[in-house]
Amino acid sequence: xxxxxxxxxxxxxxxxxxxxxxxxxxxxxxxxxxxxxxxxxxxxxxxxxxxxxxxxxxxxxxxxxxxxxxxxxxxxxxxxxxxxxxxxxxxxxxxxxxxxxxxxxxxxxxxxxxxxxxxxxxxxxxxxxxxxxxxxxxxxxxxxxxxxxxxxxxxxxxxxxxxxxxxxxxxxxxxxxxxxxxxxxxxxxxxxxxxxxxxxxxxxxxxxxxxxxxxxxxxxxxxxxxxxxxxxxxxxxxxxxxxxxxxxxxxxxxxxxxxxxxxxxxxxxxxxxxxxxxxxxxxxxxxxxxxxxxxxxxxxxxxxxxxxxxxxxxxxxxxxxxxxxxxxxxxxxxxxxxxxxxxxxxxxxxxxxxxxxxxxxxxxxxxxxxx
Amino acid sequence: xxxxxxxxxxxxxxxxxxxxxxxxxxxxxxxxxxxxxxxxxxxxxxxxxxxxxxxxxxxxxxxxxxxxxxxxxxxxxxxxxxxxxxxxxxxxxxxxxxxxxxxxxxxxxxxxxxxxxxxxxxxxxxxxxxxxxxxxxxxxxxxxxxxxxxxxxxxxxxxxxxxxxxxxxxxxxxxxxxxxxxxxxxxxxxxxxxxxxxxxxxxxxxxxxxxxxxxxxxxxxxxxxxxxxxxxxxxxxxxxxxxxxxxxxxxxxxxxxxxxxxxxxxxxxxxxxxxxxxxxxxxxxxxxxxxxxxxxxxxxxxxxxxxxxxxxxxxxxxxxxxxxxxxxxxxxxxxxxxxxxxxxxxxxxxxxxxxxxxxxxxxxxxxxxxxxxxxxxxxxxxxxxxxxxxxxxxxxxxxxxxxxxxxxxxxxxxxxxxxxxxxxxxxxxxxxxxxxxxxxxxxxxxxxxxxxxxxxxxxxxxxxxxxxxxxxxxxxxxxxxxxxxxxxxxxxxxxxxxxxxxxxxxxx
Numbered sequence: 104x105x106x107x108x109x110x111x112x113x114x115x116x117x118x119x120x121x122x123x124x125x126x127x128x129x130x131x132x133x134x135x136x137x138x139x140x141x142x143x144x145x146x147x148x149x150x151x152x153x154x155x156x157x158x159x160x161x162x163x164x165x166x167x168x169x170x171x172x173x174x175x176x177x178x179x180x181x182x183x184x185x186x187x188x189x190x191x192x193x194x195x196x197x198x199x200x201x202x203x204x205x206x207x208x209x210x211x212x213x214x215x216x217x218x219x220x221x222x223x224x225x226x227x228x229x230x231x232x233x234x235x236x237x238x239x240x241x242x243x244x245x246x247x248x249x250x251x252x253x254x255x256x257x258x259x260x261x262x263x264x265x266x267x268x269x270x271x272x273x274x275x276x277x278x279x280x281x282x283x284x285x286x287x288x289x290x291x292x293x294x295x296x297x298x299x300x301x302x303x304x305x306x307x308x309x310x311x312x313x314x315x316x317x318x319x320x321x322x323x324x325x326x327x328x329x330x331x332x333x334x335x336x337x338x339x340x341x342x343x344x345x346x347x348x349x350x351x352x353x354x355x356x357x358x359x360x361x362x363x364x365x366x367x368x369x370x371x372x373x374x375x376x377x378x379x380x381x382x383x384x385x386x387x388x389x390x391x392x393x394x395x396x397x398x399x400x401x402x403x404x405x406x407x408x409x410x411x412x413x414x415x416x417x418x419x420x421x422x423x424x425x426x427x428x429x430x431x432x433x434x435x436x437x438x439x440x441x442x443x444x445x446x447x448x449x450x451x452x453x454x455x456x457x458x459x460x461x462x463x464x465x466x467x468x469x470x471x472x473x474x
Numbered sequence: 475x476x477x478x479x480x481x482x483x484x485x486x487x488x489x490x491x492x493x494x495x496x497x498x499x500x501x502x503x504x505x506x507x508x509x510x511x512x513x514x515x516x517x518x519x520x521x522x523x524x525x526x527x528x529x530x531x532x533x534x535x536x537x538x539x540x541x542x543x544x545x546x547x548x549x550x551x552x553x554x555x556x557x558x559x560x561x562x563x564x565x566x567x568x569x570x571x572x573x574x575x576x577x578x579x580x581x582x583x584x585x586x587x588x589x590x591x592x593x594x595x596x597x598x599x600x601x602x603x604x605x606x607x608x609x610x611x612x613x614x615x616x617x618x619x620x621x622x623x624x625x626x627x628x629x630x631x632x633x634x635x636x637x638x639x640x641x642x643x644x645x646x647x648x649x650x651x652x653x654x655x656x657x658x659x660x661x662x663x664x665x666x667x668x669x670x671x672x673x674x675x676x677x678x679x680x681x682x683x684x685x686x687x688x689x690x691x692x693x694x695x696x697x698x699x700x701x702x703x704x705x706x707x708x709x710x711x712x713x714x715x716x717x718x719x720x721x722x723x724x725x726x727x728x729x730x731x732x733x734x735x736x737x738x739x740x741x742x743x744x745x746x747x748x749x750x751x752x753x754x755x756x757x758x759x760x761x762x763x764x765x766x767x768x769x770x771x772x773x774x775x776x777x778x779x780x781x782x783x784x785x786x787x788x789x790x791x792x793x794x795x796x797x798x799x800x801x802x803x804x805x806x807x808x809x810x811x812x813x814x815x816x817x818x819x820x821x822x823x824x825x826x827x828x829x830x831x832x833x834x835x836x837x838x839x840x841x842x843x844x845x846x847x848x849x850x851x852x853x854x855x856x857x858x859x860x861x862x863x864x865x866x867x868x869x870x871x872x873x874x875x876x877x878x879x880x881x882x883x884x885x886x887x888x889x890x891x892x893x894x895x896x897x898x899x900x901x902x903x904x905x906x907x908x909x910x911x912x913x914x915x916x917x918x919x920x921x922x923x924x925x926x927x928x929x930x931x932x933x934x935x936x937x938x939x940x941x942x943x944x945x946x947x948x949x950x951x952x953x954x955x956x957x958x959x960x961x962x963x964x965x966x967x968x969x970x971x972x973x974x975x976x977x978x979x980x981x982x
Contacts, residue, residue, distance in 0.1 A: 328845070340819045345805075462868050
């Protein structure tokens, strides 16, 4: 049908425009920096097809996705929660400390660590929500400040207090015992492929992330509470007149976002380092904002955005090795595609709105001539 | 003599609304020309076009004989047009002189302001037009009327020969209005042309040399004040050939559905905006609330709906006091609400129609199934509303903003009525929508009444109030000052109660 075909074209228009435009722009940047764009792209694609790269990519995409979802919950309600960074680091730290100091049967141990992380994330984020509702403090300000308090305050202090063994460049908290470590998914993958080499392990947190994505989608689009949340985001005045408790929605959105943020650090804690140490991955919270923007705050879109950012991240070392471009170019390309995507989506959605208004007006006019 | 302003065939459309439709207007040099019409008749839009704040979609503008195309207010100022805004744009912490010269300061070398020159010019202007101000007073110390004079001088200082005044009397007390009128006559005698926007008929008749009436975006008449009465003007403004909003025989029952007792809402300073309001609404009754805007009707409605806290008093829906309850609890108890500003409070603009029909009713079937949002139920209900309330739309998947204003309103009225409420609150339900949709909304309100809902109707359209209501109460300064029978009252009587010119002999 024409209508359906049109819908598909419109849905695909934005990503296609964004990709084409950003490829063009990136090529110019590469040319200016004296590299051969085609060679660089080819290196990235060839490397991206390797099994080990894909495992790296998934391990990187998993926390990016969770972080993107955490930011997206707030964005859906027009809350600019930029505190995911502090929330997930604080949550991971607390979870690592608690996890290392208990002994429980496997499933419960892992579950406890996850629950502690979600709780701490939720509380830290909920604090910003409470400040907004009770004191009228803008969440941008409060989450930035809470980031500082969490990272350069609480953790900088406690990481020294709680360290296990002497203070070394790579000291960390006590290791979590084996019952609190998550098995990897290598066995499952290797059923279909060759053996994964280089000691790489595909983190099982991936499954958690997929579940979180499905829950995120169901919650927002299929539940009453999700409807309330979206309504407050679209039009807070109409939502209020429609009986949606505005203040409660703010706190809830922050709490849910914080709980989601709590999961971001789980790849490091449950699958990789099994403790909080100097190698803990920072910056995922801020990257998550970009991923959420790229994915239009939609469960599937954010997944695509996370995969894309992860692909770019794991491609940067290969450019260095083959020498086809400097690795910093990857960061520039990430920025370019983000901007292109935001502009392309906005343009297409405006076009779509105009088209819809025209169609409705046409329907009305037809109606008039008939009657 | 060349006309000061000629507007020919001006049209301006906004999504869903035609603000100006082929408006033509001729203003002679040196006259006070009043533009009057109801709220939403297109007065302000027309003035914004003339002042260069918005471009017209169609039409020509001729100022002092030259055709003009203003891109911004500076173009208009360059042609000698100045605007005195309804809301003053003055900096409180600066002096009168500083406010007057702000943005067009006479300069000396080295970027210094030439205050002597400014003083001289200001003195010249105030003498020429007979407007006295004290240049060195701080604006924060001035009375409202004086501030307005500063605004006028600001415009004259920039060399304006044509002044646009947007409802200048709205903020003034009667003595200040007289003072303003004296000043305006002085300005006219000194050669200025004044365009005066107002909807208070007595004032228009008192000050204007010529009156142009706008209705629904069109010019309906240009008259001389000596040829018309206030009643004639009212008829021109409201129109008499419109479908009449009359109800048939009474459906009022003895059963009290809603009982409001002593409801009081205080503003930030602790003064009552809604002052000790009590009334009952029976099943099958429409209670009309009349009042000049800003006399507490909006706040009363918000207090009933729950978006505004109630400081004292009780609101009982079917015997259940909801005065302390949330909006959601009240809605679940059987309250439905058609808000005054449908775009701001009534719709999720970017969402499909079936999500819009759920808004406000999402906790109850057919929109809710346990914790889940029932998409199938919502779509079915929306199709019903589309059919029963004649919402013209290609399908129910389009976003709400794609509909025309009238159809948006039909969707909202349909949504609220199909929840079969006990208390149905409609605030200005036909404001700014086309005549066809207006008729449909009136029919819907009659249906609500027949179906036994208790309806509270607030409207600025007096014919609508008189035609639909079973009882009318008049609000003035937050209080109910009269309770009237719509069968015997005329718009004119109602108007005098609303302005406080007549004091009710029988207080409710």
